[in-house]
Amino acid sequence: MVPVKKFRELDENLVRQKEAAFADFIQRKGLKTTRQRNTIIATFFRLRGHISVEELLNQVKQVNPRIGYATVYRTLHLLVESALVEERRFGDGLARYEGHSDVEHHDHMICLECGEIFEFFNPRLEALQESLAEENNFQIFRHRLELYGACKDKDACQKRKARGNTAAGAE
Amino acid sequence: MVPVKKFRELDENLVRQKEAAFADFIQRKGLKTTRQRNTIIATFFRLRGHISVEELLNQVKQVNPRIGYATVYRTLHLLVESALVEERRFGDGLARYEGHSDVEHHDHMICLECGEIFEFFNPRLEALQESLAEENNFQIFRHRLELYGACKDKDACQKRKARGNTAAGAE
DNA sequence: CCGAAAATGAAAACAGTTTTCGTAATCCAG
DNA sequence: CTGGATTACGAAAACTGTTTTCATTTTCGG
Ligand SMILES: [Mn+2]
Ligand SMILES: [Mn+2]
Ligand SMILES: [Zn+2]
Ligand SMILES: [Zn+2]
Numbered sequence: 198m199v200p201v202k203k204f205r206e207l208d209e210n211l212v213r214q215k216e217a218a219f220a221d222f223i224q225r226k227g228l229k230t231t232r233q234r235n236t237i238i239a240t241f242f243r244l245r246g247h248i249s250v251e252e253l254l255n256q257v258k259q260v261n262p263r264i265g266y267a268t269v270y271r272t273l274h275l276l277v278e279s280a281l282v283e284e285r286r287f288g289d290g291l292a293r294y295e296g297h298s299d300v301e302h303h304d305h306m307i308c309l310e311c312g313e314i315f316e317f318f319n320p321r322l323e324a325l326q327e328s329l330a331e332e333n334n335f336q337i338f339r340h341r342l343e344l345y346g347a348c349k350d351k352d353a354c355q356k357r358k359a360r361g362n363t364a365a366g367a368e
Numbered sequence: 369m370v371p372v373k374k375f376r377e378l379d380e381n382l383v384r385q386k387e388a389a390f391a392d393f394i395q396r397k398g399l400k401t402t403r404q405r406n407t408i409i410a411t412f413f414r415l416r417g418h419i420s421v422e423e424l425l426n427q428v429k430q431v432n433p434r435i436g437y438a439t440v441y442r443t444l445h446l447l448v449e450s451a452l453v454e455e456r457r458f459g460d461g462l463a464r465y466e467g468h469s470d471v472e473h474h475d476h477m478i479c480l481e482c483g484e485i486f487e488f489f490n491p492r493l494e495a496l497q498e499s500l501a502e503e504n505n506f507q508i509f510r511h512r513l514e515l516y517g518a519c520k521d522k523d524a525c526q527k528r529k530a531r532g533n534t535a536a537g538a539e
Numbered sequence: 540c541c542g543a544a545a546a547t548g549a550a551a552a553c554a555g556t557t558t559t560c561g562t563a564a565t566c567c568a569g
Numbered sequence: 570c571t572g573g574a575t576t577a578c579g580a581a582a583a584c585t586g587t588t589t590t591c592a593t594t595t596t597c598g599g
Contacts, residue, residue: 286457286459288457306501306504306506306508308506309509315504315506317500317504319496319500321496322493322496322497322500325490325492325493325496326493326513326515329488329490329493329515330477330515330517333477333486333488334519334520334521335477335479335486335515335517335518335519335520336517336518336519336520337477337515337516337517338480338516338517338518339516339517340513340514340515340516341512341513341514341516342497342511342512342513342514343511343512343513344497344500344501344506344508344511345508345509345510345511345512346501346506346507346508346509346510347506347507347509348505348506348507349505349506349507350505
């Protein structure tokens with residue numbers, strides 16, 4: 198029987214890999230290595246999920262309170278440019294960032310009741326999109342698919358949904 | 369042979385239908401009928417495509433130059449609330465609005481080169497989404513699917529794409 | 540070390556949108 | 570028809586998330 202990898206360990210390896218990749222990117226671009234940037238990316242890569250700028254800054258400030266919004270924004274732009282991180286917008290007005298997990302590309306289901314975000318990937322769906330694009334003589338570079346709704350298994354989400362939703366006035 | 373319906377005529381009927389529906393909505397909500405709102409919705413429903421607030425205001429001003437942003441924004445909110453209009457965000461920072469055309473629901477392909485927007489609808493795609501949601505025990509209220517890429521048939525879009533796209537620096 | 544180049548952080552600027560507030564229009568009860 | 574409470578208007582101010590500016594500090598190859 199293959200031993201189960203310890204989760205934390207695996208994660209740390211991945212994180213270090215990403216930190217190295219970013220260092221590489223910085224060097225290739227002729228930019229400079231700074232303490233602030235290191236703090237920011239180290240913090241970011243150790244967070245899970247879809248992180249807003251404010252969330253990240255709060256975490257970062259616990260390491261170095263002098264770091265401000267500007268540097269966080271600037272570093273996130275670099276991370277996106279380096280293709281280590283993707284920007285997401287789920288319609289609440291905030292940009293969110295995720296270092297793409299094990300799955301390279303994935304789409305999202307967003308629970309409007311509890312805010313939870315499920316990730317999924319389906320090859321048939323991807324293929325179908327391609328074939329539809331083909332029909333329209335269109336070449337896809339990237340796409341975004343988001344399903345908004347409610348967790349079926351969580352009581353809270355079902356109850357809240359049952360109340361507030363008549364027909365018209367739903368966000 | 370069935371006579372071909374004159375396009376303009378058909379459209380006008382639809383527009384009047386929508387104007388009436390909005391009037392209804394206003395009344396049901398106990399709001400007041402105003403000249404400005406009438407101008408705005410009359411203008412909006414006669415425009416095609418995915419209209420930004422600024423575009424709409426410009427058109428509106430040609431009828432009544434005293435109308436300002438505030439009223440346009442407010443009226444668009446009412447239109448959305450009435451479910452006669454949908455808000456779209458294609459990632460350029462602007463809200464866009466469309467009075468849904470003949471097709472109730474549809475998704476979008478957006479050419480990053482020329483900005484053109486193609487609409488499409490595919491039942492298999494919709495069904496597949498449903499079944500994926502089902503698997504995750506998720507109930508879809510609405511979804512958004514956007515394919516970003518380039519027109520294949522337009523020379524301009526292909527050329528521009530060929531130049532600017534190495535790997536990293538693409539929006 | 541030097542010094543050019545790049546980065547930082549606080550604050551100002553920005554863009555799109557929303558809110559405020561004084562005035563004007565609507566519309567129903569009388 | 571009004572009167573008058575209610576709703577809407579428009580200009581300007583406020584707001585939110587993000588970007589830019591600018592004076593100062595840090596980095597790093599020579
Ligand atoms: Mn994700
Ligand atoms: Mn559309
Ligand atoms: Zn939920
Ligand atoms: Zn195009």
